[in-house]
Amino acid sequence: MTAASLQDSTGRKLLRRLAAAWYGTRLYALTLPRKAPLELPVLPDDPWTGTVGNADRLFQGRFVFAGAEVASPHAAPWSITPGEAGLDAASHAAWAAGLHGFVWLRDFSSQGGDMARRMARSLVADWIARHSLSIRGLPWQPAIAGRRLTQWLVASHFLLDGADDAFGHDFLLSIARHAAYLKRASATAPAGWPRFDATLGAVYGAEALGHAQDKSAIQALCAALDAQVLADGGHVSRNPSLLYRMLRDLVALWRFLQAVDPERAAMLQPYLDRMAPMLRTLRHGDGGLALFHGGEEENAAQIDLLLELSDAKGKPLASATHSGFERAAAKRALLLLDAAGPPPRVAGTKPHSGLLSFEFSHGKDRLISNCGASRRMGGNWATALSSVSAHSTLCLGGKEPAASAAVSVSRNEQDGAIWFEAEHDGWRAACNRIYRRRLYLSAGGEDLRGEDIVSEGANPTNGMPVEAVLRLHLHPGMHASLLGSGDTVILKTSSGQGWRWRGMGGVVRLEDSVYLGVGGDVRRTQQIVMAGSAGAEPLVFKWALTKIN
Structure with a gap:
């Protein structure tokens, strides 16, 4: 594994700019689905829980992502500028990526109840009304769109339970448009973690919409993994937290594919078998992770659950020479x-x-x-x-x-x-x-x-x-x-x-x-x-x- 494997060439960067310009046109928008599917043949479950405290903050209009908090108690915060948020450009971009990625739906789902469901549904509906027809800007960067599609699909049971026909139609149509966009755009995502997020969403979209006969999405995901997962199972960043978060995503997808597409689940098995022992390698006696290269302790109970669900039995490594x-x-x-x-x-x-x-x-x-x-x-x-x-x-x-x-x-x-x-x-x-x-x-x-x-x-x-x-x-x-x-x-x-x-x-x-x-x-x-x-x-x-x- 070399640093070059995570670096984009000048040609790829130019291709990405040209692709973004094309995707932002009205002509491209006309190529996306305009009819909502009647239903999704299969829906994934989310094995991971959110944090009720985060849901409480969202109810108060406090949006905390990437270590930054932005208050918007009276309106959805989609259009808040860096100046309004009091953030520099880089911090605002990281915050906005978390906002538009919708991982926080998990917090509403963990809180449960009709009020949490209604607010989560309201925010999704507001996003669709504002952004679903214009495929441009940060919300539609392939990595963010891929993360959003993944989160919408794993939260579908929660969002659709008791929803009216109008929300169901708009939600399913937006999922179909996301999946069609990512089938093409995921290949242009920057190398490294952004491409993983984009291709992960493409795989979920293909499976949920019944397009499993097309292997291009899962093949692209495996290629993204090959560029980041080292021979001993470590992440190329050498950051234990990134290894943990990638393994979480893979285990959730693997469990979904085991139920609906065992052949594709088997394609992910070798990565789980390498990554789980490496995660065990980097745990302290309290169950949390070591703090190397930007990592955090993470939640010990969640790590225990992840390793149990991975079904990978490998022991910790004494010498992880690749990592x-x-x-x-x-x-x-x-x-x-x-x-x-x-x-x-x-x-x-x-x-x-x-x-x-x-x-x-x-x-x-x-x-x-x-x-x-x-x-x-x-x-x-x-x-x-x-x-x-x-x-x-x-x-x-x-x-x-x-x-x-x-x-x-x-x-x-x-x-x-x-x-x-x-x-x-x-x-x-x-x-x-x-x-x-x-x-x-x-x-x-x-x-x-x-x-x-x-x-x-x-x-x-x-x-x-x-x-x-x-x-x-x-x-x-x-x-x-x-x-x-x-x-x-x-x-x-x-x-x-x-x-x-x-x-x-x-x-x-x-x-x-x-x-x-x-x-x-x-x-x-x-x-x-x-x-x-x-x-x-x-x-x-x-x-x-x-x-x-």
Whole structure:
């Protein structure tokens, strides 16, 4: 898998612009169905639940998507501009994509009741009246249209129950028009996640309208998956949350196809069999996901349900070499190591540069973590959280490691103990330094030791010193106290367990930090910092984290 597989050529970008211009014409609109189907032969179910709290906000006219909230208590918010929303262009586009994608119908369905059904139906009807005849702009980008068609179909039972004939006619006609549009337009969606969303909607549309004899949609979906799902089941972004969300979509479709089209369901089975074990690989003891490359914890109960419904029995991987992760499990302890270079840019997001960062948990207690990522597009938060200093690894000279850094990791095991020897050359060009990291986890899981080494590269620099800072970000469930000796930190977890961290080779201090692992909300926490100066001789930070029994 290469970054080029997710990049569009200049020719494809031009084709996409020309296609969008054609789809926006009145002549093209005349080619779409003008007669509603009498019924949909088959309707999918939605195995996933929404959030009642989100439904309550929607009732109040508060529309929260992509980390941004826009209030529109008296009218549907389809036409709100960036200025009216108080958002920059990128944040508004991300918010509008969530709005027009209709994933929030799941929240109304979870709340249930006639009032929720009527409001959901009213918003769908209003969207159809405003946008169904004009195939142009952001609402009709293939990825957004594909996501919307998927959500409309899985919510069809909820929306159509008790609906009048006028809504039923307009709804079914719009579904037919969406399906016809996506059959042609999904191929022009940008590479990566947008093409997955577009082709996913095309598959649902073909099956729901009884066009299963046409295999082009499912073949296009498999091609989109081949470009994003790595050989070990990881997502090319190396983001655990994106892996989780893609697997959710695939499991829902797979279950639908098992009932109506087993041959096509079998085409998806190999992806589920690879992705589910990889998702297990990236879970901590509390059931949530690790925070690498923009990921969040996600909902542990929903992850449990997803893995159960996937029917994939594969165990977690110790070494996920294609996805670039190492997993060391000892008794109740778990160490996850980022063991590869930065991923390719996906969907316009900046890759995280936390080379050789790690997370550590014991039982359901997360101790050492990365900071996470902001759901807002762009801005200072996104830049800061993707930087090396927002990860539990070493920072050198205030510089980011090069995106082209070479990373190597070797894994060793003996008598139940596991240790890693790793290095990267991300600062070779900037200051001629090599970073080496050694991590050791005892067989009992109650002793984690680290050695972080900064040494000169092949070309001597006359001993010009460079500031080195080791950062170990603590989960907000931890309470930390620096002892008077200045080299020891006492940690207490939310479950009441005690741990002792001790370091040597640098100046130790506790500093404030942030954690954005749950819903993008900013939570205050702390970080253990060890600082020193790397000159002509190697700088060595040694530290140990030991459970207090």
